[in-house]
Amino acid sequence: MAEARGIWRWREFPFTSGANNLRLDRLxxxxxxxxxxxxxLPSPRTRHKKTPMTIETKEVVINFQxxxxxxxxxxxxxRLSFEVNKGEFVCLLGPSGCGKSTSLRVMGGLLPxxxxxxxxxxxxxxxxxxxxxxxxxxxxxxxxxxxxxNVLLGIELRLGPxxxxxxxxxxxxxxxxxxxxxxxKKYPSILSGGERQRVAIARALAVDxxxxxxxxxxxxxxxxxxxxxxxxxxxxxxxxxxxxxxxTHDIDEAVQLADRIILLTKKPTIVKENIPLPDARPRxxxxxxxxxxxxxxLQMFNSIESDSKT
Ligand SMILES: Nc1ncnc2c1ncn2[C@@H]1O[C@H](COP(=O)(O)OP(=O)(O)OP(=O)(O)O)[C@@H](O)[C@H]1O
Numbered sequence: 001m002a003e004a005r006g007i008w009r010w011r012e013f014p015f016t017s018g019a020n021n022l023r024l025d026r027l028x029x030x031x032x033x034x035x036x037x038x039x040x041l042p043s044p045r046t047r048h049k050k051t052p053m054t055i056e057t058k059e060v061v062i063n064f065q066x067x068x069x070x071x072x073x074x075x076x077x078x079r080l081s082f083e084v085n086k087g088e089f090v091c092l093l094g095p096s097g098c099g100k101s102t103s104l105r106v107m108g109g110l111l112p113x114x115x116x117x118x119x120x121x122x123x124x125x126x127x128x129x130x131x132x133x134x135x136x137x138x139x140x141x142x143x144x145x146x147x148x149x150n151v152l153l154g155i156e157l158r159l160g161p162x163x164x165x166x167x168x169x170x171x172x173x174x175x176x177x178x179x180x181x182x183x184x185k186k187y188p189s190i191l192s193g194g195e196r197q198r199v200a201i202a203r204a205l206a207v208d209x210x211x212x213x214x215x216x217x218x219x220x221x222x223x224x225x226x227x228x229x230x231x232x233x234x235x236x237x238x239x240x241x242x243x244x245x246x247x248t249h250d251i252d253e254a255v256q257l258a259d260r261i262i263l264l265t266k267k268p269t270i271v272k273e274n275i276p277l278p279d280a281r282p283r284x285x286x287x288x289x290x291x292x293x294x295x296x297x298l299q300m301f302n303s304i305e306s307d308s309k310t
Contacts, residue, residue, distance in 0.1 A: 059086040061211060061243050062107060067116035069102060076102055078268035079116065086210075089237055089244045091254040093297070094264030094272075095304060100247040104213045107245070108132060121210060130158070133204035135214045139196040141188040147175060147199045148184040154203040174202040177236060194225040201236065211243040219250070230256055234282060251301070255293040256283050263297070265304050272304060 062084035069077045076099045084090050092100045105111040106118055109125035120128035133154075141150045151171040155162070175184050178198035188196055197217060204212050217233075218226040234257060237244055248254055254261050261275040275297070279289050 060084070061086045061121050062245065063117070063119040064103070064106075065117045065119075067106070067118060068114040069099065069106065069111070070114045071102070075268040077113075077116075078270055080264075080269055080271065081116075082262050082271050082274070084211075084243060084245060086243055087241055089234075089246065089257055089259045091246045091248055091258035091261045092264065093248060093251065093254045093261050094269065095266050095301070096249060098264045098266055098269045100249070100264065101215050104134070104215055104245070104247060107213065108134065130207075131210045133207050133209035133212050135197070135200050135204050135212060135217045137216045137220055139188075139200035141196055141199055141203075143188050146185050146187050147180055147191065147195075147202075148172065150188070150199050151175060151202045151206050154206040158207040171202070171206060174205050175199070177205070177239065178202045179232065192225070193221050194229055197221065197229060198232070201233070205236075205240065205242070209242065211245065214244060214246045216247055216249070218253070219248075226253075231282060233257070238281075251294055251297045252285055255290050255297065256285060261297070263300055263304075265307065272300060 060083045062082075064080055064082045066079040066081055067077050068075065068079060080099075080103075092103060094100055102111065106113055107120060107125055109127075109129060118125055121131050123131070142153060145153060148168070148171050151174055152167055155167050155170065172181075172184060175181060178201050180195060180198055180202070183191060183195055186195075188199070191199065200217075214233075218229045221229060230253060233244075246254075246257060255277060258275075258277050260277065263272045263275060264270070265272045275293070277293060279287070279293075283290055
C-alpha cells in the first residue's frame with residue numbers, strides 16, 4: 001500500500017489526479033473553510049498563494065494486478081490491472097458483459113480468480129469484508145422492516161447487537177443524510193424507487209465501510225429521479241469521504257460523477273484507458289468540458305466495438 005508525502009504548490013495542484021483533486025473539490029463546498037483547517041490544506045481564500053506545504057498524496061485501497069478470471073470455460077479478464085485510491089470516486093465503464101459486476105464480486109471475495117492478485121486495503125478479499133459495503137441496482141430491502149429497521153439490519157448483521165439507542169441514533173442520522181428524516185417509519189412497499197435506493201445507501205453507510213461498491217444503483221429509476229440521485233450521491237460522498245467504485249455503462253453518469261473513469265474493453269477484458277476528470281463539482285451535463293469528455297468516450301466506445309470485430 002503506497003503512501004507518499006510531497007511538497008505541493010497551488011499551480012501544480014489542478015493537474016494532479018485522484019485524492020488530491022478530491023480534496024480540492026471538497027474545498028468548494030460550504031464547509032470548505034472548516035475542512036481546510038482539518039485537512040491542513042489552504043482555505044479557498046488563501047489557496048491561490050504559492051505556499052509550499054506538506055500533504056498526503058495517494059493511498060491505494062484497491063489493487064488489481066494481472067487478474068485473470070475464467071467463467072464457464074471463457075476468459076473474462078486477460079491480466080486486468082488497475083488501482084483505486086482512498087477517497088476516490090471511480091467509475092468502471094465498459095460494454096455489456098465485459099465484467100464490471102464481476103470485478104465487484106471479485107473485490108468482495110465472492111468469486112475466485114484464476115491468477116493474479118487482488119488486494120483490498122492490503123488484504124485478500126476473503127478477509128476484507130469489513131472494509132466494504134454494496135449498493136445494488138435493486139435496493140434489496142426487507143419488506144417487513146421499515147426504513148429505519150432496514151438500516152439497523154445492516155448494523156446488526158455486521159456489527160452485532162451493540163448499544164440499542166446508539167444504533168438507532170446512527171440509523172436516524174444516516175436516514176437524515178440521505179434525505180429520509182420523514183420516512184423512517186415507512187415500509188419499502190410505500191417508499192418510492194428513489195427512496196428505497198436511498199435506504200439501501202444508508203444501510204451501506206451504516207456499517208462504516210471504507211469502500212462502497214455500487215453496481216448500476218440508479219439504472220432502474222426514472223430519468224428525473226436518476227438525475228437527482230446522482231447529485232445526492234455526490235453530496236453524500238463529499239460529506240462522508242468514502243471511496244466509491246461505481247459500475248455503470250452510462251457515459252453521462254460516469255462523466256458527471258467520476259474523479260476517474262476506468263474504461264474497460266470487451267472480453268477478454270483489459271483496461272482500455274484511465275481517464276481522470278479533474279472538472280469542478282457539481283457538474284452539469286451541459287458544460288462544454290463534460291461534452292468533450294463525453295465525445296471522447298463515445299469515440300473510445302466505437303473503437304472498442306470495432307476492435308472486437310477484427
Ligand atoms: N457464473 C457464471 N458462469 C459463466 N459465465 C458468467 C457467470 N457470471 C458471469 N458470467 C459472464 O461473465 C461476463 C461478465 O459478466 P458481468 O455481469 O460482470 O458483465 P457486466 O460488464 O457487468 O455486464 P452488464 O453491463 O451487461 O451488466 C458475461 O459474459 C457473463 O455472461
